[in-house]
Amino acid sequence: MTATYYEFKLGRFDCLAVADGQHVYQDPGALLFPHAPKDLLARALAPYGKDPDKWREWTSDYTCLLVDTGSHRVLMDMGAGSTLPGAGHLKKNLRALGIDPETIDMVLISHAHPDHIGSVFPNARLVIQDREWAFWNTTPALPRLSPEMRSMLIRAVDGRLPALSGRIEQISKETRILPGIQTLDARGHTPGHMAVSVTSSGRELLYAGDAFLHPVHMAHPKWSAAVDVIPKQAVSTRQRLLARAVARDSLVFCFHFPFPGLGRVREMGETWQWVPV
Ligand SMILES: [Zn+2]
Structure with missing residues:
Protein backbone atom coordinates (compact mmCIF):
# COMPACT_ATOMS: atom_id res chain seq x y z
CA MET A 1 0.00 0.00 0.00
CA THR A 2 1.42 3.36 -0.96
CA ALA A 3 -1.59 5.70 -1.00
CA THR A 4 -2.52 7.07 2.41
CA TYR A 5 -5.77 8.78 1.54
CA TYR A 6 -8.67 8.66 -0.87
CA GLU A 7 -11.03 11.62 -1.17
CA PHE A 8 -14.60 11.37 -2.36
CA LYS A 9 -17.91 13.21 -2.13
CA LEU A 10 -21.19 11.92 -0.79
CA GLY A 11 -23.83 14.48 -1.68
CA ARG A 12 -22.73 17.61 0.21
CA PHE A 13 -20.35 15.75 2.53
CA ASP A 14 -16.59 15.61 1.98
CA CYS A 15 -15.36 12.12 2.74
CA LEU A 16 -11.87 10.84 3.22
CA ALA A 17 -10.55 7.32 3.59
CA VAL A 18 -7.35 7.60 5.62
CA ALA A 19 -4.85 4.78 6.02
CA ASP A 20 -3.84 3.77 9.52
CA GLY A 21 -1.40 1.17 8.20
CA GLN A 22 -1.35 -2.59 7.90
CA HIS A 23 -1.12 -5.66 10.05
CA VAL A 24 0.01 -9.17 9.13
CA TYR A 25 -2.14 -11.95 10.56
CA GLN A 26 -0.86 -15.52 10.74
CA ASP A 27 -2.85 -18.57 9.63
CA PRO A 28 -5.61 -16.51 8.00
CA GLY A 29 -7.75 -19.49 6.97
CA ALA A 30 -8.26 -20.48 10.62
CA LEU A 31 -8.74 -16.86 11.67
CA LEU A 32 -11.18 -15.70 8.97
CA PHE A 33 -13.00 -18.84 7.81
CA PRO A 34 -12.55 -21.53 10.49
CA HIS A 35 -15.63 -23.55 9.52
CA ALA A 36 -15.63 -23.11 5.75
CA PRO A 37 -15.66 -26.37 3.75
CA LYS A 38 -12.21 -26.75 2.22
CA ASP A 39 -13.28 -27.13 -1.40
CA LEU A 40 -15.60 -24.12 -1.24
CA LEU A 41 -12.94 -22.03 0.48
CA ALA A 42 -10.40 -22.93 -2.21
CA ARG A 43 -12.86 -21.80 -4.87
CA ALA A 44 -13.72 -18.58 -3.01
CA LEU A 45 -10.07 -17.63 -2.54
CA TRP A 55 -2.03 -19.28 2.82
CA ARG A 56 0.25 -18.48 5.77
CA GLU A 57 -0.20 -14.74 6.19
CA TRP A 58 -2.90 -12.18 5.54
CA THR A 59 -1.84 -8.56 5.29
CA SER A 60 -4.84 -6.45 6.20
CA ASP A 61 -4.99 -2.76 5.43
CA TYR A 62 -6.49 -0.64 8.20
CA THR A 63 -8.50 2.33 6.92
CA CYS A 64 -10.56 4.86 8.86
CA LEU A 65 -13.28 7.08 7.43
CA LEU A 66 -13.55 10.81 8.03
CA VAL A 67 -16.75 12.62 7.07
CA ASP A 68 -16.78 16.41 7.02
CA THR A 69 -20.43 17.49 7.09
CA GLY A 70 -19.57 21.17 6.77
CA SER A 71 -20.20 21.74 10.48
CA HIS A 72 -18.65 18.60 12.01
CA ARG A 73 -15.70 16.34 11.40
CA VAL A 74 -16.84 12.82 12.18
CA LEU A 75 -14.31 10.00 12.30
CA MET A 76 -15.27 6.33 12.17
CA ASP A 77 -12.80 4.37 14.31
CA MET A 78 -9.40 5.49 15.55
CA GLY A 79 -6.92 2.94 14.23
CA ALA A 80 -4.39 0.97 16.26
CA GLY A 81 -2.36 3.77 17.86
CA SER A 82 0.78 2.28 19.34
CA THR A 83 -0.66 -1.21 19.88
CA LEU A 84 0.60 -2.72 16.59
CA PRO A 85 3.91 -2.09 14.84
CA GLY A 86 2.70 -1.68 11.22
CA ALA A 87 -0.24 0.57 12.00
CA GLY A 88 -1.05 3.66 14.04
CA HIS A 89 -0.33 6.17 11.26
CA LEU A 90 -3.81 7.71 11.15
CA LYS A 91 -3.01 10.99 12.92
CA LYS A 92 0.24 11.46 11.02
CA ASN A 93 -1.61 10.88 7.74
CA LEU A 94 -4.35 13.34 8.74
CA ARG A 95 -1.77 16.00 9.60
CA ALA A 96 -0.07 15.47 6.24
CA LEU A 97 -3.40 16.40 4.63
CA GLY A 98 -3.61 19.57 6.71
CA ILE A 99 -6.21 18.12 9.04
CA ASP A 100 -5.41 18.81 12.67
CA PRO A 101 -6.62 15.84 14.77
CA GLU A 102 -7.80 18.40 17.35
CA THR A 103 -10.45 19.61 14.87
CA ILE A 104 -12.17 16.22 14.86
CA ASP A 105 -15.19 16.67 17.10
CA MET A 106 -16.83 13.26 16.90
CA VAL A 107 -15.55 9.69 16.83
CA LEU A 108 -17.95 6.82 16.30
CA ILE A 109 -16.38 3.59 17.57
CA SER A 110 -17.67 0.55 15.70
CA HIS A 111 -16.36 -1.72 18.45
CA ALA A 112 -13.61 -1.91 21.05
CA HIS A 113 -11.05 -4.18 19.39
CA PRO A 114 -7.58 -2.65 19.78
CA ASP A 115 -7.16 -1.82 16.07
CA HIS A 116 -10.18 0.52 16.36
CA ILE A 117 -9.56 2.37 19.65
CA GLY A 118 -5.81 3.01 19.60
CA SER A 119 -5.49 6.78 19.08
CA VAL A 120 -6.44 9.85 21.06
CA PHE A 121 -8.58 12.64 19.65
CA PRO A 122 -8.64 15.11 22.53
CA ASN A 123 -11.57 17.26 21.42
CA ALA A 124 -13.87 14.59 20.08
CA ARG A 125 -16.98 13.11 21.60
CA LEU A 126 -16.42 9.34 21.66
CA VAL A 127 -19.56 7.36 20.95
CA ILE A 128 -19.92 3.62 21.46
CA GLN A 129 -22.76 1.14 22.04
CA ASP A 130 -23.42 0.52 25.75
CA ARG A 131 -23.39 -3.28 25.20
CA GLU A 132 -19.92 -2.99 23.69
CA TRP A 133 -18.58 -0.92 26.54
CA ALA A 134 -20.07 -3.24 29.17
CA PHE A 135 -18.70 -6.34 27.41
CA TRP A 136 -15.08 -5.23 27.48
CA ASN A 137 -15.33 -3.74 30.96
CA THR A 138 -16.05 -7.16 32.40
CA THR A 139 -13.65 -10.01 31.57
CA PRO A 140 -15.05 -11.37 28.29
CA ALA A 141 -14.99 -15.15 27.85
CA LEU A 142 -14.16 -15.25 24.09
CA PRO A 143 -14.40 -19.06 23.90
CA ARG A 144 -13.77 -19.17 20.13
CA LEU A 145 -10.21 -17.87 20.44
CA SER A 146 -7.07 -19.74 21.38
CA PRO A 147 -5.83 -18.97 24.93
CA GLU A 148 -2.85 -17.01 23.49
CA MET A 149 -5.01 -14.92 21.18
CA ARG A 150 -7.58 -14.36 23.92
CA SER A 151 -5.09 -13.08 26.48
CA MET A 152 -3.31 -10.94 23.86
CA LEU A 153 -6.61 -9.34 22.83
CA ILE A 154 -7.83 -8.74 26.37
CA ARG A 155 -4.50 -7.27 27.38
CA ALA A 156 -4.54 -4.89 24.41
CA VAL A 157 -8.13 -3.75 25.06
CA ASP A 158 -7.53 -3.38 28.81
CA GLY A 159 -4.54 -1.20 28.04
CA ARG A 160 -6.75 1.26 26.16
CA LEU A 161 -9.92 1.39 28.27
CA PRO A 162 -8.62 3.70 31.03
CA ALA A 163 -7.70 6.39 28.49
CA LEU A 164 -11.23 6.30 27.08
CA SER A 165 -13.31 5.67 30.17
CA GLY A 166 -13.88 9.26 31.31
CA ARG A 167 -14.79 10.38 27.82
CA ILE A 168 -17.04 7.68 26.41
CA GLU A 169 -20.67 8.47 25.51
CA GLN A 170 -22.76 5.31 25.45
CA ILE A 171 -25.79 4.83 23.25
CA SER A 172 -28.29 2.05 23.85
CA LYS A 173 -30.00 1.85 20.46
CA GLU A 174 -29.69 2.98 16.85
CA THR A 175 -29.19 6.72 17.14
CA ARG A 176 -29.22 9.73 14.84
CA ILE A 177 -25.99 11.33 15.95
CA LEU A 178 -26.13 14.32 13.59
CA PRO A 179 -28.21 15.15 10.50
CA GLY A 180 -27.15 12.50 7.98
CA ILE A 181 -25.24 10.36 10.50
CA GLN A 182 -27.12 7.39 11.96
CA THR A 183 -25.72 4.41 13.88
CA LEU A 184 -26.97 0.92 13.00
CA ASP A 185 -27.03 -2.16 15.17
CA ALA A 186 -24.48 -4.52 13.60
CA ARG A 187 -23.80 -6.89 16.48
CA GLY A 188 -22.10 -10.23 16.05
CA HIS A 189 -18.44 -9.47 15.41
CA THR A 190 -18.69 -8.18 18.99
CA PRO A 191 -21.82 -7.88 21.17
CA GLY A 192 -22.16 -4.13 20.62
CA HIS A 193 -20.60 -3.76 17.18
CA MET A 194 -22.25 -0.95 15.23
CA ALA A 195 -22.29 0.26 11.65
CA VAL A 196 -22.95 3.82 10.54
CA SER A 197 -25.23 5.07 7.80
CA VAL A 198 -24.03 8.36 6.32
CA THR A 199 -26.53 10.03 4.01
CA SER A 200 -26.47 13.23 2.00
CA SER A 201 -28.56 14.28 -0.98
CA GLY A 202 -30.23 10.87 -1.03
CA ARG A 203 -26.98 8.89 -1.28
CA GLU A 204 -25.88 6.44 1.39
CA LEU A 205 -22.43 5.49 2.55
CA LEU A 206 -22.51 2.47 4.84
CA TYR A 207 -19.57 2.25 7.24
CA ALA A 208 -19.57 -1.47 8.01
CA GLY A 209 -16.63 -1.56 10.45
CA ASP A 210 -15.66 -5.21 10.94
CA ALA A 211 -18.95 -6.82 9.89
CA PHE A 212 -16.87 -8.07 6.93
CA LEU A 213 -13.17 -8.72 7.43
CA HIS A 214 -12.45 -10.04 3.92
CA PRO A 215 -14.42 -9.68 0.66
CA VAL A 216 -15.05 -13.46 0.82
CA HIS A 217 -17.34 -12.69 3.80
CA MET A 218 -19.65 -11.01 1.27
CA ALA A 219 -19.69 -13.98 -1.08
CA HIS A 220 -20.11 -16.26 1.96
CA PRO A 221 -21.77 -14.26 4.76
CA LYS A 222 -22.42 -17.49 6.69
CA TRP A 223 -18.69 -18.03 7.23
CA SER A 224 -17.95 -16.35 10.52
CA ALA A 225 -14.43 -15.50 11.60
CA ALA A 226 -12.87 -16.90 14.78
CA VAL A 227 -12.85 -13.33 16.13
CA ASP A 228 -16.62 -12.98 15.64
CA VAL A 229 -17.85 -13.22 19.22
CA ILE A 230 -21.45 -14.19 18.36
CA PRO A 231 -21.20 -16.00 15.00
CA LYS A 232 -24.94 -16.43 14.43
CA GLN A 233 -25.59 -12.72 14.89
CA ALA A 234 -22.58 -11.89 12.74
CA VAL A 235 -24.19 -13.88 9.91
CA SER A 236 -27.56 -12.14 10.16
CA THR A 237 -25.84 -8.75 10.43
CA ARG A 238 -23.84 -9.43 7.26
CA GLN A 239 -26.95 -10.52 5.37
CA ARG A 240 -28.91 -7.49 6.58
CA LEU A 241 -26.16 -5.01 5.64
CA LEU A 242 -25.67 -6.63 2.22
CA ALA A 243 -29.39 -6.48 1.46
CA ARG A 244 -29.50 -2.85 2.57
CA ALA A 245 -26.48 -1.91 0.45
CA VAL A 246 -28.03 -3.49 -2.64
CA ALA A 247 -31.47 -1.95 -2.04
CA ARG A 248 -30.03 1.54 -1.64
CA ASP A 249 -27.09 1.17 -4.03
CA SER A 250 -24.97 2.31 -1.09
CA LEU A 251 -21.27 2.91 -1.09
CA VAL A 252 -19.84 0.49 1.47
CA PHE A 253 -16.75 1.01 3.59
CA CYS A 254 -14.92 -1.87 5.30
CA PHE A 255 -12.04 -1.16 7.70
CA HIS A 256 -10.03 -4.30 6.86
CA PHE A 257 -10.51 -4.44 3.08
CA PRO A 258 -7.76 -3.50 0.63
CA PHE A 259 -7.25 0.28 0.69
CA PRO A 260 -9.35 2.44 0.43
CA GLY A 261 -11.87 -0.10 1.70
CA LEU A 262 -14.59 1.49 -0.40
CA GLY A 263 -16.87 -0.12 -2.94
CA ARG A 264 -20.31 -1.37 -3.79
CA VAL A 265 -22.07 -4.69 -3.40
CA ARG A 266 -23.56 -6.63 -6.30
CA GLU A 267 -26.25 -9.20 -5.70
CA MET A 268 -25.51 -12.52 -7.45
CA GLY A 269 -28.54 -14.76 -6.89
CA GLU A 270 -28.08 -16.20 -3.40
CA THR A 271 -24.82 -14.40 -2.78
CA TRP A 272 -23.04 -11.07 -3.09
CA GLN A 273 -19.92 -9.75 -4.70
CA TRP A 274 -17.63 -6.92 -3.58
CA VAL A 275 -16.98 -4.33 -6.27
CA PRO A 276 -14.19 -2.02 -5.09
CA VAL A 277 -14.09 1.59 -6.32
ZN1 LIG B 1 -10.68 -4.69 13.20
Whole structure:
Protein backbone atom coordinates (compact mmCIF):
# COMPACT_ATOMS: atom_id res chain seq x y z
CA MET A 1 0.00 0.00 0.00
CA THR A 2 1.42 3.36 -0.96
CA ALA A 3 -1.59 5.70 -1.00
CA THR A 4 -2.52 7.07 2.41
CA TYR A 5 -5.77 8.78 1.54
CA TYR A 6 -8.67 8.66 -0.87
CA GLU A 7 -11.03 11.62 -1.17
CA PHE A 8 -14.60 11.37 -2.36
CA LYS A 9 -17.91 13.21 -2.13
CA LEU A 10 -21.19 11.92 -0.79
CA GLY A 11 -23.83 14.48 -1.68
CA ARG A 12 -22.73 17.61 0.21
CA PHE A 13 -20.35 15.75 2.53
CA ASP A 14 -16.59 15.61 1.98
CA CYS A 15 -15.36 12.12 2.74
CA LEU A 16 -11.87 10.84 3.22
CA ALA A 17 -10.55 7.32 3.59
CA VAL A 18 -7.35 7.60 5.62
CA ALA A 19 -4.85 4.78 6.02
CA ASP A 20 -3.84 3.77 9.52
CA GLY A 21 -1.40 1.17 8.20
CA GLN A 22 -1.35 -2.59 7.90
CA HIS A 23 -1.12 -5.66 10.05
CA VAL A 24 0.01 -9.17 9.13
CA TYR A 25 -2.14 -11.95 10.56
CA GLN A 26 -0.86 -15.52 10.74
CA ASP A 27 -2.85 -18.57 9.63
CA PRO A 28 -5.61 -16.51 8.00
CA GLY A 29 -7.75 -19.49 6.97
CA ALA A 30 -8.26 -20.48 10.62
CA LEU A 31 -8.74 -16.86 11.67
CA LEU A 32 -11.18 -15.70 8.97
CA PHE A 33 -13.00 -18.84 7.81
CA PRO A 34 -12.55 -21.53 10.49
CA HIS A 35 -15.63 -23.55 9.52
CA ALA A 36 -15.63 -23.11 5.75
CA PRO A 37 -15.66 -26.37 3.75
CA LYS A 38 -12.21 -26.75 2.22
CA ASP A 39 -13.28 -27.13 -1.40
CA LEU A 40 -15.60 -24.12 -1.24
CA LEU A 41 -12.94 -22.03 0.48
CA ALA A 42 -10.40 -22.93 -2.21
CA ARG A 43 -12.86 -21.80 -4.87
CA ALA A 44 -13.72 -18.58 -3.01
CA LEU A 45 -10.07 -17.63 -2.54
CA ALA A 46 -8.96 -18.46 -6.09
CA PRO A 47 -9.86 -14.99 -7.45
CA TYR A 48 -7.51 -13.54 -4.79
CA GLY A 49 -4.68 -15.84 -5.86
CA LYS A 50 -4.75 -17.73 -2.55
CA ASP A 51 -4.64 -21.48 -1.95
CA PRO A 52 -5.99 -22.18 1.57
CA ASP A 53 -3.34 -24.90 2.11
CA LYS A 54 -0.52 -22.47 1.40
CA TRP A 55 -2.03 -19.28 2.82
CA ARG A 56 0.25 -18.48 5.77
CA GLU A 57 -0.20 -14.74 6.19
CA TRP A 58 -2.90 -12.18 5.54
CA THR A 59 -1.84 -8.56 5.29
CA SER A 60 -4.84 -6.45 6.20
CA ASP A 61 -4.99 -2.76 5.43
CA TYR A 62 -6.49 -0.64 8.20
CA THR A 63 -8.50 2.33 6.92
CA CYS A 64 -10.56 4.86 8.86
CA LEU A 65 -13.28 7.08 7.43
CA LEU A 66 -13.55 10.81 8.03
CA VAL A 67 -16.75 12.62 7.07
CA ASP A 68 -16.78 16.41 7.02
CA THR A 69 -20.43 17.49 7.09
CA GLY A 70 -19.57 21.17 6.77
CA SER A 71 -20.20 21.74 10.48
CA HIS A 72 -18.65 18.60 12.01
CA ARG A 73 -15.70 16.34 11.40
CA VAL A 74 -16.84 12.82 12.18
CA LEU A 75 -14.31 10.00 12.30
CA MET A 76 -15.27 6.33 12.17
CA ASP A 77 -12.80 4.37 14.31
CA MET A 78 -9.40 5.49 15.55
CA GLY A 79 -6.92 2.94 14.23
CA ALA A 80 -4.39 0.97 16.26
CA GLY A 81 -2.36 3.77 17.86
CA SER A 82 0.78 2.28 19.34
CA THR A 83 -0.66 -1.21 19.88
CA LEU A 84 0.60 -2.72 16.59
CA PRO A 85 3.91 -2.09 14.84
CA GLY A 86 2.70 -1.68 11.22
CA ALA A 87 -0.24 0.57 12.00
CA GLY A 88 -1.05 3.66 14.04
CA HIS A 89 -0.33 6.17 11.26
CA LEU A 90 -3.81 7.71 11.15
CA LYS A 91 -3.01 10.99 12.92
CA LYS A 92 0.24 11.46 11.02
CA ASN A 93 -1.61 10.88 7.74
CA LEU A 94 -4.35 13.34 8.74
CA ARG A 95 -1.77 16.00 9.60
CA ALA A 96 -0.07 15.47 6.24
CA LEU A 97 -3.40 16.40 4.63
CA GLY A 98 -3.61 19.57 6.71
CA ILE A 99 -6.21 18.12 9.04
CA ASP A 100 -5.41 18.81 12.67
CA PRO A 101 -6.62 15.84 14.77
CA GLU A 102 -7.80 18.40 17.35
CA THR A 103 -10.45 19.61 14.87
CA ILE A 104 -12.17 16.22 14.86
CA ASP A 105 -15.19 16.67 17.10
CA MET A 106 -16.83 13.26 16.90
CA VAL A 107 -15.55 9.69 16.83
CA LEU A 108 -17.95 6.82 16.30
CA ILE A 109 -16.38 3.59 17.57
CA SER A 110 -17.67 0.55 15.70
CA HIS A 111 -16.36 -1.72 18.45
CA ALA A 112 -13.61 -1.91 21.05
CA HIS A 113 -11.05 -4.18 19.39
CA PRO A 114 -7.58 -2.65 19.78
CA ASP A 115 -7.16 -1.82 16.07
CA HIS A 116 -10.18 0.52 16.36
CA ILE A 117 -9.56 2.37 19.65
CA GLY A 118 -5.81 3.01 19.60
CA SER A 119 -5.49 6.78 19.08
CA VAL A 120 -6.44 9.85 21.06
CA PHE A 121 -8.58 12.64 19.65
CA PRO A 122 -8.64 15.11 22.53
CA ASN A 123 -11.57 17.26 21.42
CA ALA A 124 -13.87 14.59 20.08
CA ARG A 125 -16.98 13.11 21.60
CA LEU A 126 -16.42 9.34 21.66
CA VAL A 127 -19.56 7.36 20.95
CA ILE A 128 -19.92 3.62 21.46
CA GLN A 129 -22.76 1.14 22.04
CA ASP A 130 -23.42 0.52 25.75
CA ARG A 131 -23.39 -3.28 25.20
CA GLU A 132 -19.92 -2.99 23.69
CA TRP A 133 -18.58 -0.92 26.54
CA ALA A 134 -20.07 -3.24 29.17
CA PHE A 135 -18.70 -6.34 27.41
CA TRP A 136 -15.08 -5.23 27.48
CA ASN A 137 -15.33 -3.74 30.96
CA THR A 138 -16.05 -7.16 32.40
CA THR A 139 -13.65 -10.01 31.57
CA PRO A 140 -15.05 -11.37 28.29
CA ALA A 141 -14.99 -15.15 27.85
CA LEU A 142 -14.16 -15.25 24.09
CA PRO A 143 -14.40 -19.06 23.90
CA ARG A 144 -13.77 -19.17 20.13
CA LEU A 145 -10.21 -17.87 20.44
CA SER A 146 -7.07 -19.74 21.38
CA PRO A 147 -5.83 -18.97 24.93
CA GLU A 148 -2.85 -17.01 23.49
CA MET A 149 -5.01 -14.92 21.18
CA ARG A 150 -7.58 -14.36 23.92
CA SER A 151 -5.09 -13.08 26.48
CA MET A 152 -3.31 -10.94 23.86
CA LEU A 153 -6.61 -9.34 22.83
CA ILE A 154 -7.83 -8.74 26.37
CA ARG A 155 -4.50 -7.27 27.38
CA ALA A 156 -4.54 -4.89 24.41
CA VAL A 157 -8.13 -3.75 25.06
CA ASP A 158 -7.53 -3.38 28.81
CA GLY A 159 -4.54 -1.20 28.04
CA ARG A 160 -6.75 1.26 26.16
CA LEU A 161 -9.92 1.39 28.27
CA PRO A 162 -8.62 3.70 31.03
CA ALA A 163 -7.70 6.39 28.49
CA LEU A 164 -11.23 6.30 27.08
CA SER A 165 -13.31 5.67 30.17
CA GLY A 166 -13.88 9.26 31.31
CA ARG A 167 -14.79 10.38 27.82
CA ILE A 168 -17.04 7.68 26.41
CA GLU A 169 -20.67 8.47 25.51
CA GLN A 170 -22.76 5.31 25.45
CA ILE A 171 -25.79 4.83 23.25
CA SER A 172 -28.29 2.05 23.85
CA LYS A 173 -30.00 1.85 20.46
CA GLU A 174 -29.69 2.98 16.85
CA THR A 175 -29.19 6.72 17.14
CA ARG A 176 -29.22 9.73 14.84
CA ILE A 177 -25.99 11.33 15.95
CA LEU A 178 -26.13 14.32 13.59
CA PRO A 179 -28.21 15.15 10.50
CA GLY A 180 -27.15 12.50 7.98
CA ILE A 181 -25.24 10.36 10.50
CA GLN A 182 -27.12 7.39 11.96
CA THR A 183 -25.72 4.41 13.88
CA LEU A 184 -26.97 0.92 13.00
CA ASP A 185 -27.03 -2.16 15.17
CA ALA A 186 -24.48 -4.52 13.60
CA ARG A 187 -23.80 -6.89 16.48
CA GLY A 188 -22.10 -10.23 16.05
CA HIS A 189 -18.44 -9.47 15.41
CA THR A 190 -18.69 -8.18 18.99
CA PRO A 191 -21.82 -7.88 21.17
CA GLY A 192 -22.16 -4.13 20.62
CA HIS A 193 -20.60 -3.76 17.18
CA MET A 194 -22.25 -0.95 15.23
CA ALA A 195 -22.29 0.26 11.65
CA VAL A 196 -22.95 3.82 10.54
CA SER A 197 -25.23 5.07 7.80
CA VAL A 198 -24.03 8.36 6.32
CA THR A 199 -26.53 10.03 4.01
CA SER A 200 -26.47 13.23 2.00
CA SER A 201 -28.56 14.28 -0.98
CA GLY A 202 -30.23 10.87 -1.03
CA ARG A 203 -26.98 8.89 -1.28
CA GLU A 204 -25.88 6.44 1.39
CA LEU A 205 -22.43 5.49 2.55
CA LEU A 206 -22.51 2.47 4.84
CA TYR A 207 -19.57 2.25 7.24
CA ALA A 208 -19.57 -1.47 8.01
CA GLY A 209 -16.63 -1.56 10.45
CA ASP A 210 -15.66 -5.21 10.94
CA ALA A 211 -18.95 -6.82 9.89
CA PHE A 212 -16.87 -8.07 6.93
CA LEU A 213 -13.17 -8.72 7.43
CA HIS A 214 -12.45 -10.04 3.92
CA PRO A 215 -14.42 -9.68 0.66
CA VAL A 216 -15.05 -13.46 0.82
CA HIS A 217 -17.34 -12.69 3.80
CA MET A 218 -19.65 -11.01 1.27
CA ALA A 219 -19.69 -13.98 -1.08
CA HIS A 220 -20.11 -16.26 1.96
CA PRO A 221 -21.77 -14.26 4.76
CA LYS A 222 -22.42 -17.49 6.69
CA TRP A 223 -18.69 -18.03 7.23
CA SER A 224 -17.95 -16.35 10.52
CA ALA A 225 -14.43 -15.50 11.60
CA ALA A 226 -12.87 -16.90 14.78
CA VAL A 227 -12.85 -13.33 16.13
CA ASP A 228 -16.62 -12.98 15.64
CA VAL A 229 -17.85 -13.22 19.22
CA ILE A 230 -21.45 -14.19 18.36
CA PRO A 231 -21.20 -16.00 15.00
CA LYS A 232 -24.94 -16.43 14.43
CA GLN A 233 -25.59 -12.72 14.89
CA ALA A 234 -22.58 -11.89 12.74
CA VAL A 235 -24.19 -13.88 9.91
CA SER A 236 -27.56 -12.14 10.16
CA THR A 237 -25.84 -8.75 10.43
CA ARG A 238 -23.84 -9.43 7.26
CA GLN A 239 -26.95 -10.52 5.37
CA ARG A 240 -28.91 -7.49 6.58
CA LEU A 241 -26.16 -5.01 5.64
CA LEU A 242 -25.67 -6.63 2.22
CA ALA A 243 -29.39 -6.48 1.46
CA ARG A 244 -29.50 -2.85 2.57
CA ALA A 245 -26.48 -1.91 0.45
CA VAL A 246 -28.03 -3.49 -2.64
CA ALA A 247 -31.47 -1.95 -2.04
CA ARG A 248 -30.03 1.54 -1.64
CA ASP A 249 -27.09 1.17 -4.03
CA SER A 250 -24.97 2.31 -1.09
CA LEU A 251 -21.27 2.91 -1.09
CA VAL A 252 -19.84 0.49 1.47
CA PHE A 253 -16.75 1.01 3.59
CA CYS A 254 -14.92 -1.87 5.30
CA PHE A 255 -12.04 -1.16 7.70
CA HIS A 256 -10.03 -4.30 6.86
CA PHE A 257 -10.51 -4.44 3.08
CA PRO A 258 -7.76 -3.50 0.63
CA PHE A 259 -7.25 0.28 0.69
CA PRO A 260 -9.35 2.44 0.43
CA GLY A 261 -11.87 -0.10 1.70
CA LEU A 262 -14.59 1.49 -0.40
CA GLY A 263 -16.87 -0.12 -2.94
CA ARG A 264 -20.31 -1.37 -3.79
CA VAL A 265 -22.07 -4.69 -3.40
CA ARG A 266 -23.56 -6.63 -6.30
CA GLU A 267 -26.25 -9.20 -5.70
CA MET A 268 -25.51 -12.52 -7.45
CA GLY A 269 -28.54 -14.76 -6.89
CA GLU A 270 -28.08 -16.20 -3.40
CA THR A 271 -24.82 -14.40 -2.78
CA TRP A 272 -23.04 -11.07 -3.09
CA GLN A 273 -19.92 -9.75 -4.70
CA TRP A 274 -17.63 -6.92 -3.58
CA VAL A 275 -16.98 -4.33 -6.27
CA PRO A 276 -14.19 -2.02 -5.09
CA VAL A 277 -14.09 1.59 -6.32
ZN1 LIG B 1 -10.68 -4.69 13.20
